[in-house]
Amino acid sequence: MRRASLAAAVAALVMVTLVGCGGGSAPATTTPTPVSNTQQIVVDLGPDLNGQKVGADNSLYTNVQICLPGTSTCQTIDHVLVDTGSSGLRLLSTSVGLPLSYIVDANNNGIGNCIQFPDTSFQWGPMAKVDVHMAGEVSTVPIQIVSPSNFNGPPTACSAGGVPANTPSSLGANGILGVGLFRQDCGAACASSAPPNVYFSCPASGCTTTTVALTAQLQNPVWMFPQDNNGLSIKLPAIGATGATTVVGTITFGIGTQTNNALGSAQAQAATARGTFTTTFGGVAYTNSFIDSALGAFYFLDSATTGLPNCAANGDAAGLYCAPSPVSLTAITSGPNPSSSGTIVSQNIAFSVWNALTLIDSGNPAFNNIGGPNPGAFAWGLPFFYGRTVFIGIEGQTTPAGTGPYWAY
Amino acid sequence: MPARYLHPMNKALILMSALTAAALPGWAALGGSVETVASDQVRMQAKRAVTQMREYNIHLISRDDGTLIKEYVTPEGKVFGISWTGPTIPDLTQLLGTYNAEFQTSVRAQPRRRRAGVVRNPDLVVESTGHMRAFYGRAYVNSMLPSGVTAEIVK
Numbered sequence: 355m356r357r358a359s360l361a362a363a364v365a366a367l368v369m370v371t372l373v374g375c376g377g378g379s380a381p382a383t384t385t386p387t388p389v390s391n392t393q394q395i396v397v398d399l400g401p402d403l404n405g406q407k408v409g410a411d412n413s414l415y416t417n418v419q420i421c422l423p424g425t426s427t428c429q430t431i432d433h434v435l436v437d438t439g440s441s442g443l444r445l446l447s448t449s450v451g452l453p454l455s456y457i458v459d460a461n462n463n464g465i466g467n468c469i470q471f472p473d474t475s476f477q478w479g480p481m482a483k484v485d486v487h488m489a490g491e492v493s494t495v496p497i498q499i500v501s502p503s504n505f506n507g508p509p510t511a512c513s514a515g516g517v518p519a520n521t522p523s524s525l526g527a528n529g530i531l532g533v534g535l536f537r538q539d540c541g542a543a544c545a546s547s548a549p550p551n552v553y554f555s556c557p558a559s560g561c562t563t564t565t566v567a568l569t570a571q572l573q574n575p576v577w578m579f580p581q582d583n584n585g586l587s588i589k590l591p592a593i594g595a596t597g598a599t600t601v602v603g604t605i606t607f608g609i610g611t612q613t614n615n616a617l618g619s620a621q622a623q624a625a626t627a628r629g630t631f632t633t634t635f636g637g638v639a640y641t642n643s644f645i646d647s648a649l650g651a652f653y654f655l656d657s658a659t660t661g662l663p664n665c666a667a668n669g670d671a672a673g674l675y676c677a678p679s680p681v682s683l684t685a686i687t688s689g690p691n692p693s694s695s696g697t698i699v700s701q702n703i704a705f706s707v708w709n710a711l712t713l714i715d716s717g718n719p720a721f722n723n724i725g726g727p728n729p730g731a732f733a734w735g736l737p738f739f740y741g742r743t744v745f746i747g748i749e750g751q752t753t754p755a756g757t758g759p760y761w762a763y
Numbered sequence: 764m765p766a767r768y769l770h771p772m773n774k775a776l777i778l779m780s781a782l783t784a785a786a787l788p789g790w791a792a793l794g795g796s797v798e799t800v801a802s803d804q805v806r807m808q809a810k811r812a813v814t815q816m817r818e819y820n821i822h823l824i825s826r827d828d829g830t831l832i833k834e835y836v837t838p839e840g841k842v843f844g845i846s847w848t849g850p851t852i853p854d855l856t857q858l859l860g861t862y863n864a865e866f867q868t869s870v871r872a873q874p875r876r877r878r879a880g881v882v883r884n885p886d887l888v889v890e891s892t893g894h895m896r897a898f899y900g901r902a903y904v905n906s907m908l909p910s911g912v913t914a915e916i917v918k
Contacts, residue, residue, distance in 0.1 A: 410875060410876050410877065411876065439894035440894060440895045441895070469895065470851065470852045471877065472852065472878070472879050472880045472891040472892045472893060472898065472900070473870060473876070473877065473878055473879070473880045473891075474855075474866075474867060474870050474871075474880055474891075475877075510856075511854060514852070514854055514855060514856050515855070515856045515863055516867070517871065524875070526875070526877075532895075534894075534895075536895075536896065539895060540850070540851075540895070540896075541850075541896065543828045543829060543850045543896075546827075547827045547828050548828075549828045549830075549850060549851045550851075550854065551852070551854070552851055626897075627896075628850075628896050628897035629895075629896050629897050630897050642848075642893070642897065642899055644893075644894055644897065646894055648877050649877055649878060650876055650877060650878065651878070653878060653879055653892070668872075670874055671874075672872070672873040672874060673873040673874070673876065673878060673881060726878060726879075727879070727881050728878075728879045728881070728892050729879075729881065729890045729892070729901075730890070730892075730899075730918070731892065731899075733879065733892060
């Protein structure tokens with residue numbers, strides 16, 4: 355792997371110190387005094403495993419501190435992937451050193467949680483309640499512990515023939531911080547019926563699917579904060595066409611709750627109850643589109659529709675687009691104004707796609723012009739975030755722009 | 764919706780029926796026979812409706828959690844295409860059947876990267892994408908497409 359060799363060479367240059375929690379200056383104007391609501395985020399070469407950086411391209415990371423509930427027994431975990439496409443904190447068991455107790459159901463059986471990704475990878479494990487600290491914020495929420503040795507293995511409905519993302523190298527991170535549009539990972543679908551592959555009751559004899567009440571599901575830690583809990587924003591600087599070695603930005607909790615998190619000129623577009631919205635390209639409306647910071651590229655449509663050539667199927671850039679020269683494109687995102695008016699709000703999104711193989715082989719981890727196929731829709735991955743402040747209005751939460759779920763940028 | 768792909772002359776051929784799972788055989792895997800009984804259909808408490816087109820049938824299978832699966836079946840009863848939407852990814856080992864191994868192998872041959880699961884082999888095409896609460900995708904086998912039918916109808 356070219357990445358591996360480069361990683362060692364530049365390791366000393368990318369020792370970015372992240373702000374785990376607390377800190378910052380508190381403006382002392384009114385009571386109650388606002389807490390610090392900003393924390394550093396970074397795109398770099400990823401977590402260190404035996405001296406080697408094992409991240410994937412365009413991975414956005416932050417630090418998360420977890421504590422035994424109500425105590426100062428804590429640890430800070432670095433390189434947790436910031437994911438706007440899911441909700442809930444998931445930490446690799448190998449990254450967790452605290453003596454956590456797993457959550458059990460009414461029959462004293464551990465509750466297993468599963469998340470599957472379209473690339474056939476999955477995460478499986480029990481849940482534990484912890485205090486999650488980010489910036490000056492704290493919430494007490496159930497999180498997922500991925501693949502601990504002292505819990506049932508994944509049910510076949512969860513593994514489904516795929517591969518577990520349960521190590522720093524297979525995940526490219528030490529965990530996933532799901533701070534998406536929703537309060538819970540699954541929501542009403544798992545409270546009223548039991549989908550075959552999300553929640554399980556796990557006696558030693560084996561796991562079976564179960565319903566889980568909303569309050570007991572994996573929670574987006576942001577909406578459980580006592581304040582600054584109606585949403586968040588992710589701000590990354592613009593980068594050049596050849597990528598960047600390290601990109602440092604800011605995650606800010608709350609929307610319009612403090613002087614530093616006003617919407618400003620950002621325009622809000624409501625998402626559907628499924629978290630999707632419409633992206634129009636070439637005159638065609640693609641209604642299943644979404645924004646997902648955990649995706650490393652602009653994943654959209656296919657080669658036949660876009661005219662962008664696919665990269666070689668057996669190379670470093672397999673599954674991406676390899677345009678011989680930068681191609682400038684424009685799409686239109688749209689959705690109802692989340693305020694009561696409901697008027698459709700549309701924005702032109704200009705973006706560029708270049709040769710993914712050239713970019714990846716440069717050794718940089720951060721690119722704003724890497725693309726790949728996602729037939730039938732736009733999946734706006736991390737490149738969308740460069741040069742923007744993207745607000746996420748959480749479902750059911752009130753903000754100055756209306757009630758979530760919505761995106762604003 | 765299936766009606767979107769209907770030629771007007773085919774409308775008379777439509778037959779819709781919605782029955783409970785317990786009274787019906789399950790759905791078949793890609794490439795398999797529609798008569799195949801899936802062992803876990805009863806557990807999934809799915810409902811099924813059948814739309815008859817001129818060149819193929821669509822079996823629409825819906826689950827209480829919002830999962831919607833369409834199976835595209837040749838007049839001979841073979842499943843040549845599948846599409847799905849839902850809050851979670853349906854069990855692709857079951858839906859892809861004997862083609863699941865090829866899908867898994869092809870996906871894993873690509874560099875590790877969080878992304879859609881897109882495989883476009885000469886015969887097998889699988890496109891799996893989305894995120895929690897909004898997954899969708901489709902799969903089809905080129906050599907099994909009925910004469911006069913293009914892959915675009917599988918959606």
